[in-house]
Amino acid sequence: MIKTLNELKTGEEGTLVSYQGGDVELRRHLLGMGFVKGATIKLEKVAPLGDPLELKVKGYAVCLRKEEAKFIKVEV
Amino acid sequence: MANLKIGLAGNPNVGKTTLFNNLTGLNQHVGNWPGKTVEKAEGHYNYNNNRVDVIDLPGNYALSAHSIEEIVSRDFIVDEDSDVIVNIIDASNLERNLYLTVQMMELGANLVVALNMNKFAQDKGYTIDAKKLSDLLGVPVVEIEANSKIGKDQLLKTIEEAAKNPVNTVNRLSYGPELFDHLNELQTAIEEDKNLGDVPSRWIAIKLLEDDEIILDRIEDSSKRNNILNTTEKVKKHFKDIYNESSEEVIANARYAYIEGLLKEVLTKPATEKKTLTDKIDSIVTNRLLGFPIFLIIMYLMFQITFTVAAPFQDMIDEGFGILGEMVAAALGDGMLTSFIVDGIIGGVGGVLVFLPQIILLFLIISFLEDSGYLARAAFVMDKVMHSLVGLHGKAFIPMILGFGCGIPGIMATRTMENEKDRLITMLIVPFMSCTARMPVYLLLVGAFFAAADQTNVIFSLYVLGIVVAIIVAFILRKTLFDDMDAPFVMELPDYKLPTLRGILMHTAEKSWGFVRKAGTIILAAAIIVWILSSFPAGVEYGSQESAIGMIGTAVAPVFAPLGFGSWQPAVALIFGLVAKEVVVGTFSSLFGVAEEGAGIAAAMHGIFTPLTAYVFMVFVLLYIPCFAALGTIKQETGGWKWPLIMSVTTLITAYVVAFIVYMVGLALGFG
Ligand SMILES: Nc1nc2c(ncn2[C@@H]2O[C@H](COP(=O)(O)OP(=O)(O)OP(=O)(O)O)[C@@H](O)[C@H]2O)c(=O)[nH]1
Ligand SMILES: [Mg+2]
Numbered sequence: 001m002i003k004t005l006n007e008l009k010t011g012e013e014g015t016l017v018s019y020q021g022g023d024v025e026l027r028r029h030l031l032g033m034g035f036v037k038g039a040t041i042k043l044e045k046v047a048p049l050g051d052p053l054e055l056k057v058k059g060y061a062v063c064l065r066k067e068e069a070k071f072i073k074v075e076v
Numbered sequence: 077m078a079n080l081k082i083g084l085a086g087n088p089n090v091g092k093t094t095l096f097n098n099l100t101g102l103n104q105h106v107g108n109w110p111g112k113t114v115e116k117a118e119g120h121y122n123y124n125n126n127r128v129d130v131i132d133l134p135g136n137y138a139l140s141a142h143s144i145e146e147i148v149s150r151d152f153i154v155d156e157d158s159d160v161i162v163n164i165i166d167a168s169n170l171e172r173n174l175y176l177t178v179q180m181m182e183l184g185a186n187l188v189v190a191l192n193m194n195k196f197a198q199d200k201g202y203t204i205d206a207k208k209l210s211d212l213l214g215v216p217v218v219e220i221e222a223n224s225k226i227g228k229d230q231l232l233k234t235i236e237e238a239a240k241n242p243v244n245t246v247n248r249l250s251y252g253p254e255l256f257d258h259l260n261e262l263q264t265a266i267e268e269d270k271n272l273g274d275v276p277s278r279w280i281a282i283k284l285l286e287d288d289e290i291i292l293d294r295i296e297d298s299s300k301r302n303n304i305l306n307t308t309e310k311v312k313k314h315f316k317d318i319y320n321e322s323s324e325e326v327i328a329n330a331r332y333a334y335i336e337g338l339l340k341e342v343l344t345k346p347a348t349e350k351k352t353l354t355d356k357i358d359s360i361v362t363n364r365l366l367g368f369p370i371f372l373i374i375m376y377l378m379f380q381i382t383f384t385v386a387a388p389f390q391d392m393i394d395e396g397f398g399i400l401g402e403m404v405a406a407a408l409g410d411g412m413l414t415s416f417i418v419d420g421i422i423g424g425v426g427g428v429l430v431f432l433p434q435i436i437l438l439f440l441i442i443s444f445l446e447d448s449g450y451l452a453r454a455a456f457v458m459d460k461v462m463h464s465l466v467g468l469h470g471k472a473f474i475p476m477i478l479g480f481g482c483g484i485p486g487i488m489a490t491r492t493m494e495n496e497k498d499r500l501i502t503m504l505i506v507p508f509m510s511c512t513a514r515m516p517v518y519l520l521l522v523g524a525f526f527a528a529a530d531q532t533n534v535i536f537s538l539y540v541l542g543i544v545v546a547i548i549v550a551f552i553l554r555k556t557l558f559d560d561m562d563a564p565f566v567m568e569l570p571d572y573k574l575p576t577l578r579g580i581l582m583h584t585a586e587k588s589w590g591f592v593r594k595a596g597t598i599i600l601a602a603a604i605i606v607w608i609l610s611s612f613p614a615g616v617e618y619g620s621q622e623s624a625i626g627m628i629g630t631a632v633a634p635v636f637a638p639l640g641f642g643s644w645q646p647a648v649a650l651i652f653g654l655v656a657k658e659v660v661v662g663t664f665s666s667l668f669g670v671a672e673e674g675a676g677i678a679a680a681m682h683g684i685f686t687p688l689t690a691y692v693f694m695v696f697v698l699l700y701i702p703c704f705a706a707l708g709t710i711k712q713e714t715g716g717w718k719w720p721l722i723m724s725v726t727t728l729i730t731a732y733v734v735a736f737i738v739y740m741v742g743l744a745l746g747f748g
Contacts, residue, residue: 028140031324034172047457048364049461059168062569
């Protein structure tokens with residue numbers, strides 16, 4: 001099933017299938033940080049106030065807001 | 077004897093600065109959050125009769141140009157003729173770290189890889205075959221521990237050898253025939269212009285496909301511009317057609333595919349990811365329910381510990397200066413010289429120095445927070461608040477917390493913010509954070525006007541007020557001058573690390589020494605001027621309203637009368653406090669003298685303040701114009717006097733308005 005990153009449940013993981021839309025600069029930056037096609041991304045946790053998300057990708061933790069996470073689609 | 081130049085490059089927070097300090101014996105600041113280093117630092121070491129210049133660079137994830145500090149690194153790696161680039165890699169995070177390595181190889185950089193944080197990799201259950209990694213990459217790989225001697229000799233030797241026998245790493249990469257064929261096509265077009273020969277054509281080709289603005293600008297000036305740009309478009313379109321992805325993605329995929337292939341042979345991971353210590357700590361610290369209260373408790377404890385633990389030491393120093401003053405008075409008798417030493421110097425400078433214990437402690441705690449990895453968590457927890465209130469990043473919180481120590485490193489730390497407007501707003505609100513220079517003012521007044529049990533809470537309320545005002549000002553700036561959304565929030569959360577004692581002590585010692593040095597220079601100079609103005613014209617009683625300082629104060633005082641403190645002494649204290657806020661205290665103590673019996677200053681203060689107006693005065697000191705040094709830093713960071721000037725005006729108005737409101741509310745509540 002295809003979901004966007006912000007729809008993942010805590011602890012759920014998926015494989016990145018597409019990242020389209022959103023800020024170009026950001027996409028470039030995230031590409032470098034490992035958000036490439038085929039990468040496994042896990043939603044580690046949601047911040048206490050509901051945003052941002054803590055994600056595990058390529059073995060490290062990075063945070064990202066929901067409004068940006070919704071451009072990233074993963075296959076779970 | 078040869079002169080070598082090496083650069084330390086790598087992802088943020090991998091230990092570059094730690095290694096730099098280790099190699100050069102210098103003390104650049106390290107911190108456990110990505111983006112600590114914002115400027116190049118230079119040092120050197122000697123090895124086998126070679127002088128080796130070392131340049132510590134800000135961390136970056138890619139050789140694109142994402143934020144100011146990343147450009148600094150990129151420019152160094154791309155443009156400067158260094159003999160060796162030492163690429164520090166976090167072994168617990170190999171895959172992402174190698175992404176930068178690969179890009180430096182595209183540039184043909186003469187690399188030495190230093191594998192750091194090996195213990196953290198072991199904790200995760202990773203085994204890394206360093207020899208294999210070296211063979212596959214075609215560059216030397218050395219295992220080190222940046223904060224100890226482990227691997228240091230080997231690294232120094234390897235660097236020297238690499239400098240003697242440079243390797244061109246461009247040819248070690250393989251991104252697959254499809255990509256390479258098209259890169260070659262584009263490279264041929266680029267190579268027709270000999271002026272572009274200073275960097276590998278492969279690199280320029282890749283950057284063009286990535287729409288890199290700096291390279292596009294360069295191509296604009298090329299004689300072969302049209303052919304190069306047409307070929308670029310053609311290749312891009314081709315990739316789009318066959319992969320349905322932008323060229324940029326195609327290239328990123330190819331890099332990661334190459335790395336993945338490499339790691340299959342080099343890295344063994346356990347079947348299931350182990351829970352690390354960081355995971356366990358974070359399950360509490362950034363917990364859904366506990367995260368926010370824990371943040372508030374940490375902030376509260378930080379101040380509580382500072383004030384309670386330091387108080388007895390403050391008393392000791394205070395007594396010491398009292399005795400010193402009496403001894404001088406006894407030895408020299410009454411006279412001009414005694415007055416100069418006792419009132420002017422001991423009063424002015426000593427009156428500030430007694431607060432050294434608090435300042436040391438606060439710096440100690442901030443260094444600990446910074447080095448442990450908690451600051452990044454604070455940014456994570458606070459992002460939502462900052463974002464919805466003022467459209468700022470959680471990252472803006474790091475400069476703000478550093479600002480509790482001193483505004484200057486806080487202002488510098490705003491460089492990690494990608495968006496120029498976000499950065500300016502943060503820079504303008506950092507000075508509202510109550511720095512250690514305000515602390516002596518609070519401690520003096522609170523000690524004189526509030527019961528012991530309330531003192532910490534009164535001071536804490538000022539810190540909170542600073543934050544609230546900062547947020548309101550940020551909100552107004554966002555709605556007026558910087559009408560825009562904040563940049564997306566992306567931040568790596570580093571593993572927690574137990575800070576080294578040495579690191580924390582060095583950091584604290586340096587900051588505290590800065591305070592002592594300030595006492596010996598600026599504050600001393602201000603004390604001398606205050607003494608002179610208090611003693612003249614000849615014949616007046618020292619520090620009386622008829623003295624020069626009294627006349628200045630009397631002229632300005634009416635301005636402050638609506639705030640409840642209309643006497644002339646607070647007015648002059650505020651004027652001199654423009655230089656540095658500690659001088660406010662220095663001025664009071666030289667006016668009221670230290671050698672007087674008992675609580676001399678405190679008693680004298682009761683004549684000019686009530687508890688309410690003392691509080692209003694502290695509010696004013698907190699919020700009004702930042703010290704010269706902070707304004708100077710803002711000028712340097714914004715490239716002109718425009719912002720420091722705007723800043724001075726807005727802070728002055730803010731201070732007056734807020735102090736007035738506090739006074740009125742206080743009166744209405746019957747605290748008069
Ligand atoms: N345990 C351990 N900690 C280390 C080692 N090297 C660095 N650290 C810690 O890792 C954190 C980051 O170190 P820095 O030297 O500031 O990293 P940097 O690469 O300069 O980071 P930026 O300037 O942000 O790019 C600090 O908390 C260091 O104390 C090491 O070998 N062992
Ligand atoms: Mg650094």
